[in-house]
Amino acid sequence: MQFMIMNYVKPRNFAEHGRPENDPDGPAWGAYTKALTESGVMVGGAALQPEHTATTVRMHEGRRDLHDGPYAETKEQLGGFYLIEVADLDAALEWAARNPAASTGAVEVRPVMAM
Amino acid sequence: MSYGKLVALLAVRTRDLAGAEDALSSALVRALEQWPAGGVPENPDAWLLSTARRIAVDHWRRLETAQALSGHVELLARERVAETEPSFADERLKLLLVCAHPSIDVRARTPLMLQTVLGLDARRIGSAFLVAPATMGQRLSRAKAKIRDGGIRFEVPALDALPRRIDSVLDAIYAAYTLGWDNAFSDDGKTNALSDEAIWLARLIVELLPGDAEAKGLLALMLFSESRRPARRDPISGDYVDLARQDTGLWSEPLIAEAEQVVRSAGSAGELGRYQIEAAIQAVHAARRLSGSTDWAAIAHLYLGLTIHLRTIGARVAYAAVLSEAENTGAALRSLAEISEESVSHYQPYWAVRAHLLALANERAAAVSAFERAIGLTEDVAVRCYLAKKKQALLEDR
Numbered sequence: 001m002q003f004m005i006m007n008y009v010k011p012r013n014f015a016e017h018g019r020p021e022n023d024p025d026g027p028a029w030g031a032y033t034k035a036l037t038e039s040g041v042m043v044g045g046a047a048l049q050p051e052h053t054a055t056t057v058r059m060h061e062g063r064r065d066l067h068d069g070p071y072a073e074t075k076e077q078l079g080g081f082y083l084i085e086v087a088d089l090d091a092a093l094e095w096a097a098r099n100p101a102a103s104t105g106a107v108e109v110r111p112v113m114a115m
Numbered sequence: 116m117s118y119g120k121l122v123a124l125l126a127v128r129t130r131d132l133a134g135a136e137d138a139l140s141s142a143l144v145r146a147l148e149q150w151p152a153g154g155v156p157e158n159p160d161a162w163l164l165s166t167a168r169r170i171a172v173d174h175w176r177r178l179e180t181a182q183a184l185s186g187h188v189e190l191l192a193r194e195r196v197a198e199t200e201p202s203f204a205d206e207r208l209k210l211l212l213v214c215a216h217p218s219i220d221v222r223a224r225t226p227l228m229l230q231t232v233l234g235l236d237a238r239r240i241g242s243a244f245l246v247a248p249a250t251m252g253q254r255l256s257r258a259k260a261k262i263r264d265g266g267i268r269f270e271v272p273a274l275d276a277l278p279r280r281i282d283s284v285l286d287a288i289y290a291a292y293t294l295g296w297d298n299a300f301s302d303d304g305k306t307n308a309l310s311d312e313a314i315w316l317a318r319l320i321v322e323l324l325p326g327d328a329e330a331k332g333l334l335a336l337m338l339f340s341e342s343r344r345p346a347r348r349d350p351i352s353g354d355y356v357d358l359a360r361q362d363t364g365l366w367s368e369p370l371i372a373e374a375e376q377v378v379r380s381a382g383s384a385g386e387l388g389r390y391q392i393e394a395a396i397q398a399v400h401a402a403r404r405l406s407g408s409t410d411w412a413a414i415a416h417l418y419l420g421l422t423i424h425l426r427t428i429g430a431r432v433a434y435a436a437v438l439s440e441a442e443n444t445g446a447a448l449r450s451l452a453e454i455s456e457e458s459v460s461h462y463q464p465y466w467a468v469r470a471h472l473l474a475l476a477n478e479r480a481a482a483v484s485a486f487e488r489a490i491g492l493t494e495d496v497a498v499r500c501y502l503a504k505k506k507q508a509l510l511e512d513r
Contacts, residue, residue: 028490028499035491039460093245094461103496 002043002085002112003092007101008076011051028100036084036095045082076105083112119232121160123210125167127269132213132231132259134171142167207232208323209269211316215283216267222246223258225287225294230255233312243294243309281324285333285390288316292337313337321377331381332390338374339397342367348497355501363404371401389425392417415441428458428465436468444475463492467502474509483509 029047036042051070058065070077079101086092089111096107118139125135142163156162214228226244229235241251261267272280292313317334324330346365349356356362378394396417403409418434431454439447451469459465470485486506493499 027503031487031489031491033491034487035461038488041461089247089250090245093247097245097494098492100499102494103499 001088002083004110004112005082005084005096005099006108007079007081007099008106009079009101010076010105032098032100036082041084041086043083043085047080048078051077118234119207121163122231123206124164127206127209130269131263138167138171141170208271211284212280213262213267213269215287218265218267219258219261220254223254225290226251226255227258228287229291281327285329288313289333328381328386329388329390331377332388332394335374335377335394336390336397338370339394339401342370355497366404389421392421392424411437411440428462432465432468439472444472447472448476461492463489466492479509
């Protein structure tokens with residue numbers, strides 16, 4: 001089964017001006033990605049630029065409605081995601097608990113819809 | 116009286132754990148309504164028990180279903196009349212045995228025990244086991260349905276079957292303990308209580324079955340481990356401190372004394388098993404506080420014995436780690452190399468031990484890579500920092 005693991009991180013964990021090398025959790029992310037890859041469960045994933053770089057788009061009664069920033073202002077913001085292939089939800093939750101964001105923010109796990 | 120004792124007393128005849136829990140919570144609600152106004156009854160437990168039984172009888176009557184249920188009603192009605200003081204200890208043992216019954220899903224045994232005997236809720240149990248609360252709830256209800264409908268009896272099995280059945284009870288208790296221990300570095304302090312509850316259950320088993328050497332082994336093992344809890348964190352920085360660097364002055368002397376006494380009394384009861392071996396290993400470690408050094412040769416022998424009794428990756432990894440102290444790094448690495456990498460792809464202790472051994476062998480690049488793998492597999496922030504520092508030291512030491 002495929003699961004998406006979404007990393008919700010506190011803004012301070014995003015490096016200043018979006019420089020990943022300034023992120024204090026940086027080495028932990030590298031190690032986590034390595035463990036996922038070498039255990040053979042990694043399907044894909046990406047790290048995102050900080051939330052201030054986001055633009056939100058809505059179509060409102062046929063009119064475009066754009067605003068700067070993420071669609072919702074929350075304490076933690078989506079900082080990146082992983083797509084993994086594991087046997088079941090239990091296994092996916094094990095990986096989520098190891099995610100550095102689980103200690104500093106939150107990690108959301110969702111099964112991917114089978115196509 | 117504890118929650119578990121009341122549930123056990125209610126469920127022991129009907130085998131309906133969920134029904135017993137429901138009746139008990141309704142009785143507790145009534146107590147909250149009535150006691151503040153009317154005063155706490157002289158015997159609150161008896162009051163709760165008879166109220167819960169009355170609620171259960173009413174419930175069954177309302178269901179008004181066929182004959183299958185009339186048996187329940189009669190039984191409960193009879194008990195309501197009898198209301199004698201039964202033997203609590205036996206009822207709790209039956210409840211523990213039911214929770215760890217071979218036909219119950221092995222993943223549900225410890226959770227079921229925590230819920231029915233200790234009254235923990237599904238969300239907390241799910242969090243401890245890293246299982247989605249909804250999934251945990253389903254597993255618990257499936258297990259309860261199986262007990263009710265599958266005819267699992269609340270009974271203490273015949274003596275020849277008992278040791279095997281008790282083993283699964285012990286395993287479930289130890290699983291609860293290690294869950295609490297694994298989370299012992301966390302700051303929330305909630306999961307530590309799980310360790311205390313596991314020790315409480317082990318004490319109960321030892322009290323109920325004084326002739327069971329493995330039960331004593333398990334209790335001693337957990338007591339030894341608890342004795343070192345105060346030394347596991349640096350008092351100033353809060354960092355994780357490994358066993359070799361722990362200040363033995365911080366170990367709890369009363370807990371060690373109790374553990375040693377329990378181990379001794381287990382030894383005289385015969386039949387060796389994994390928990391006694393693991394308790395013996397801890398006893399050798401504990402002796403360091405007196406002698407100032409660790410008898411690694413003795414520990415290596417005990418671990419070798421453990422790998423025979425307990426064919427798990429964990430035991431083999433631990434044996435390899437000990438070999439580096441008892442013999443040399445080369446022997447330890449050779450022992451580790453016998454474990455297939457596939458079986459340890461996400462087993463954190465293997466990678467932590469391997470990193471440590473490679474660092475000792477001065478194979479820096481391989482050690483750094485193994486440290487990274489271990490860091491990536493670590494859940495706990497304190498342990499992650501500890502491993503990251505070790506890795507950094509390797510990179511800087513050029």
